[in-house]
Amino acid sequence: MSEHTLTSLKCLLLDDSVIYAEAVSRMLANEPSIELHSAHAGFGDGVRAARKLHPDVVLVGGDTPDVASIVEALDTALPEAPVIVLFTSEEPELGRECVLAGAQLCLYRLDDQEELIASMRRLVARERRRRQQVLATATSEKKPARVIAFHGAKGGSGTTTITINAAVALATLSKKRVIVIDASVQSGDVGVLLDIDHAATMIDLLPHMKDLDYDLIRDVMATHESGVQVLLAPTDLERAELVTNEHFSKILGVLRKNADYVLIDTPPVLDTVSMTALDAADQVVLVATPEVPALRNTARFMQLAAKLGYPSEKLFLLLNRAGSKGAVRNEDIKTHLKHEIGLQIPSVGSSLVQAGNKGVPVALNRKRFGPAKAFRQLAVILDSGERAAKQKQRDRKAGWLKLSRSSAKSKADNVVVG
Ligand SMILES: Nc1ncnc2c1ncn2[C@@H]1O[C@H](COP(=O)(O)OP(=O)(O)OP(=O)(O)O)[C@@H](O)[C@H]1O
Ligand SMILES: [Mg+2]
CATH class of the missing domain: 3.40.50.2300 (Response regulator)
Structure with missing residues (x-):
C-alpha cells in the first residue's frame, strides 16, 4: 500500500x-x-x-x-x-x-x-x-554571486589595496564565499598584497576552456588564510597576452555560479579583459583620489560608463586618500563628478604600504586601525547593497503578484459557481 x-x-x-x-x-x-x-x-x-x-x-x-x-x-x-x-x-x-x-x-x-x-x-x-x-x-537553483569590480581610472589610486581588504572584510563579516579575480592580466599584484605563494594562475585554465568547470578553477585558485579564494593573474608576461575577453567571460560565468561574491581587481588601463569585467559587474567601486589628474580620469571613466549604459547606481564612488594635504575639496569633487561620494578612506602615511610589503591586509590583523574600519564599512555597504538589490527584486515580484492576484480576483468576482 x-x-x-x-x-x-x-x-x-x-x-x-x-x-x-x-x-x-x-x-x-x-x-x-x-x-x-x-x-x-x-x-x-x-x-x-x-x-x-x-x-x-x-x-x-x-x-x-x-x-x-x-x-x-x-x-x-x-x-x-x-x-x-x-x-x-x-x-x-x-x-x-x-x-x-x-x-x-x-x-x-x-x-x-x-x-x-x-x-x-x-x-x-x-x-x-x-x-x-x-x-x-x-x-x-543557486543564486548567482554578486560581482563587484574595483576600478581606479588612474594608476596607483589604491584599487588593489581596497579590493583585497574589502574581500577579507566581506569574508570575515558575512561568512560567505568570496572569490577575488585579478583581472590585471599584465601587472597583477593581488598575490603579492596577500602574500600568496601559489604557482597556478588563470593561464593554466586556458587549455581547459572547452570543458571548463568549477572543479578545474578551484584547483587553480589559491586560498588565503581569511578564506578568500583568489584566481591569480598570469606571472609570465608573454603568456598573459593569451588571456582573451572570451576566456575571462567564461571563467567569470563559472565562478558566478559557485560563490556569493566575486570581487574583480581591474587595472587602470581599459583593455578588453577589464572592460568585460566592468560590463559584467553588478557594481563598480570606482576608486578616485582627490587630485586633479585622478579626478579628470575618473570623470572620463564616468562619461564612458554613461555611454555604455551603466545605470548611475552601478557606480559606487570611493574617495581614497581623502583629506590628504592639498586635496581637492569634497564639495568640488561632488560637483565636478555629479556623483555622491559613497565612502572615504583617509590617507594613512606608510602603514598601508608596509602592510602591502608584508602581504598582510590590515582588514585581517589590524582591526582597530582607521582604514581597517573603513574596509569593514565598505564590506557592510557591499553586503547590504546585495540585500537592497534582493529586496528590490522581491518588491518587484510582490508588485507583480499583487497585480495578477487583483486581476484574478476581479475575474473571479465576476463568476458565479453553478
Ligand atoms: N589610503 C591610503 N593611504 C596611504 N597609502 C595608500 C592608501 N591607499 C593605497 N595606498 C598605497 O598606495 C600604493 C598603491 O596602491 P595600490 O597598488 O593598491 O594601487 P592601484 O590603484 O591598485 O595601483 P595600480 O595602478 O598599480 O594597479 C600602495 O603602496 C598602497 O599601500
Ligand atoms: Mg592595482
Missing part, C-alpha cells in the same frame, strides 16, 4: 446526467478518504466549480456534450488537477480527443470501483510527485 493510498482526496464530479452522477457517487460512497463534490459539467459551470473547489482530481462524464472542450478548459484553468473522463460505452475516438485536450485517462466501464479509485490515486500521486520535483528544482 503506497503512502498515497491513505491520503484523502478532494474529487470533483462533473456530469449533466443526474442518474449517472448518482451512480458514481454510490461507487465512491464507501471510500471515506474520498471527499466527493458534484457540479454541472456544462461549459463554464464545470470550470467555475473547479476553480472554486481546487480539487485533487476531476471526473467528467463522457456523455456530456462537447466534452473535449470542457476537458481543455479544465486543463487550462487547473493544470494541477488530473482529469479522468468516464464513458458509459467504448468511445475510442472521443476518448482520444479528450486525451489530446488534456485528460490523463479515459475509462470505459463504470462497474469497476477499484479500478476507478486506484486510477484516481495514482494520477494524484503522480501529479504531487511532479509538483515536488518542480519545487525542488526551483529551490535548488
